[in-house]
Amino acid sequence: MAVIIAFSAIAAPSAHAKKLPAFQAKEAYVMDAKTGQVLYQKNADAKRPIASLSKLMTLYLTKKAIDTHKIKWDQKVPVDEELIKMSKDPTLGGFRIKRSGEFTVKDLYKAALIASSNSAAIALGKLVGGGNNTQFIYMMNQQAQKWGIEATFVSSSGLDNTDLKKYHYQVPHTTSKAQNMVSASAISQVAAKVLAEFPTITKWSSQSTMKVGKQWLVNSNSLLKNKVYYRKANHVDGLKTGYTINAGLCLTVTFWHNGRHLIATIIDSNSVFTSMDRLIQQIDKKYQKVNVTVKAHQFKVGNQSLTATPQESQTAIWRQNANQKPQSVKYRLTQKTGQVTKGDPIGYAEVGLSNSRGVAKVPMIAATTIKPNRQSKPAKKTHHQSLLSSIGNMLIGIFTGIYKLMVNFAKFMAR
Incomplete structure (x- = not known):
């Protein structure tokens, strides 16, 4: 709760504060959630601390584990004494946990998403990692590498090692001050993956408050309904806030524009909600x-x-003026060999605009399953065939030698 209060206090307007510019952020990025088309970017590929925006990767991998039947929404989650202690720390809390197995996966998912509970996020990651926090951090980095995005994770919550080591959650072989380093474009793409995996997550992320057990979760996203910076025309329905001293105020939102879901991220802004409102x-x-x-x-x-x-x-493709015309659709194959299972993405359709670098990509899904053709192997020769072949080759060699001797003898006699 203290983190939420701090976030709100820094982001809220003050009558005595110096007026901030309408848009202020060190990094920013806006994209179409489905096609990945970039509408705006500012230093978007620079890796830097992103605080609790990191939880989006934890939420993605947790939902993936549910969909692949490795865990269930309604199963109770084991929580160790260190995480219980963390949940009671007013600077790191937001959701109190009294005992192990008190809450379900769904409860902790909501707590991590809405109240940005660090202990809830770490407990979920540990569960998905087979009871091993380090294994889950490895999974986070592997997933980022698979997607080809700029990200390095040491934490499932967004806390850095200066906090994690107090609770013995520092990943081995990382430095005492190590923290998650992720670009604005990368975490926006993670948000897009979360939406694709769990489209109805916005039913939770759009809530200003929500009750879990006897506790009220308070959403620190001030662009939502009943909040200070709410504007109905913005159509914001999520997604995640973040704040640490090193990262500054961070925000990834999902919003609707002209029937399409867009994602916008701002990192390290002293006026994060004003700036996001202006950007939208x-x-x-x-x-x-x-x-x-x-x-x-x-x-x-x-x-x-x-x-x-x-x-x-x-x-859809987004354009800034009527002179930009959609170009013919180009189809790109990404899987050129191997087995393909029905439903697998094997390439994408690329839509571009004239006089623009903006590109929209639509995944192309295999309609059937195919297996790679097995090349026919040459038939094995029998011992009998091999013997006859050897004798034949020997006789041919003898006759060839005799023929050459006769030719050379004839040439000698003709001198």
Whole structure:
């Protein structure tokens, strides 16, 4: 709760405070949640501390574990004494845990998402990691590497090692001051993965408050309904706030514009809610949606033909002026060999604009399953065939030698 109060106090307007600029942030990024088209960026690829925005990766991997039946929403989560102690620390808390197994996966998921509970996030990560916190941090980094995003994780909560070591949660072989280092573009892409994996998460993330057990979770996202910076026209429905002294005020929001879900991230801003409000208004004002039809396409995987269908047959690309025209759709294959299972993404449809670097990508999904063709192996020769072949080769060699001797003798006699 103290963290939430601190976040709100720093971000809230003050009558005596010096007036801040309308938009102020060290890093910023705006993208289409489905196509990944970048609408705005500022220092977006620079890795830096992101505080509790890190929890988005923990929430993604937790939901993935649920969907693959490794854990369940309603199962009780074991919580060790160190995390129970952390939950009672007013500077790191936000959600009190009295005993192990007190709360379910769903309870702790909500606590990590809405109240930004550090102990809840770490407990979830540990559960997904098979009871091993270090293993879960490894999973976070592996997932980031698989997606090709700029991120280095040492914590499932966003706390740095100066706090984690007090509770014996510092990952081995990391420095005493190590912290999660992630770019604005990377954490925005993680948010997009969360939305794709769990579209209804916004039913929770859009709530200003929510009750779990006997505790009220308080959402520190002041752009939501019933909050200080709420604007109905912004259509904000999530997603995550973050704050540490090193990271500053951080915010990743999901919002709707012209029927599309967009994601915006601001990192290290002294006026994070004012700046995000300004950024959303500018996006609404400057960008118009153009609908584009994407069709099924025939790809060649190995030496086999495979039909792939678009994840969405009607997609959109954003433009800033009417002179920017959608270009013809290009189909790119990413899986060129190996087995393909029905439902796998094997490439993408790329939609571009004239006079613009903006590109929208729509995943292309395999319509059927194919297995790689096995190349026929040459038939093994029998011992009898091998013997005859050897004798034949020997006789040919003898006759060839005799023929050459006769030719040379004839040449000698002709002198």
